[in-house]
Amino acid sequence: MKVRTDAVKSFLVLVACGAMSIAVAAAIPSVANAADPEMKVEISITDQGYKVKGHTTAGALTAVIVRNEGSMTHGISSPLFKAGVVKKEGSGVEIRGPKGKGFRAYHLEPGQTMTLHFQQASQPDPATGISETTQVPFWCDIHQHMKGEFLVLETKGEVGGG
Numbered sequence: 001m002k003v004r005t006d007a008v009k010s011f012l013v014l015v016a017c018g019a020m021s022i023a024v025a026a027a028i029p030s031v032a033n034a035a036d037p038e039m040k041v042e043i044s045i046t047d048q049g050y051k052v053k054g055h056t057t058a059g060a061l062t063a064v065i066v067r068n069e070g071s072m073t074h075g076i077s078s079p080l081f082k083a084g085v086v087k088k089e090g091s092g093v094e095i096r097g098p099k100g101k102g103f104r105a106y107h108l109e110p111g112q113t114m115t116l117h118f119q120q121a122s123q124p125d126p127a128t129g130i131s132e133t134t135q136v137p138f139w140c141d142i143h144q145h146m147k148g149e150f151l152v153l154e155t156k157g158e159v160g161g162g
């Protein structure tokens with residue numbers, strides 16, 4: 001009887017080890033994904049307004065990280081989020097327009113963070129064919145005096161040396 005118990009025990013140990021190596025193997029691809037060259041723009045919100053760190057380039061996938069460091073609910077809205085935001089992660093709530101149609105804003109409670117994965121294509125001037133650096137303006141739909149922007153740099157033919 002004792003021998004049989006030991007056999008069951010070592011079988012269980014083997015199963016546990018197997019599960020662990022599967023877990024380790026599964027963790028490796030996500031570490032590789034985190035190293036993807038995604039651009040980053042950080043927006044912190046206080047009750048006074050927005051603080052923006054960073055910029056992005058046209059066509060680049062960008063993690064726009066929004067933090068509400070204020071004491072009340074704040075929003076962030078931009079016409080360019082409608083087409084540009086491919087995915088939202090974190091606590092933000094999407095606010096729809098009248099009758100639940102269309103995007104209006106994202107709302108964030110105090111202390112919350114969300115990430116908007118954003119991408120804006122090059123927008124060449126139809127007359128000249130030249131693409132220029134553009135701005136993504138945004139504002140708080142709750143407190144309309146709160147405004148900010150980040151830049152989308154055009155890299156084609158405009159980058160200086162060095």
Ligand SMILES: [Cu+2]
Binds near residue numbers: 073074140143
């Ligand atoms: Cu606000």
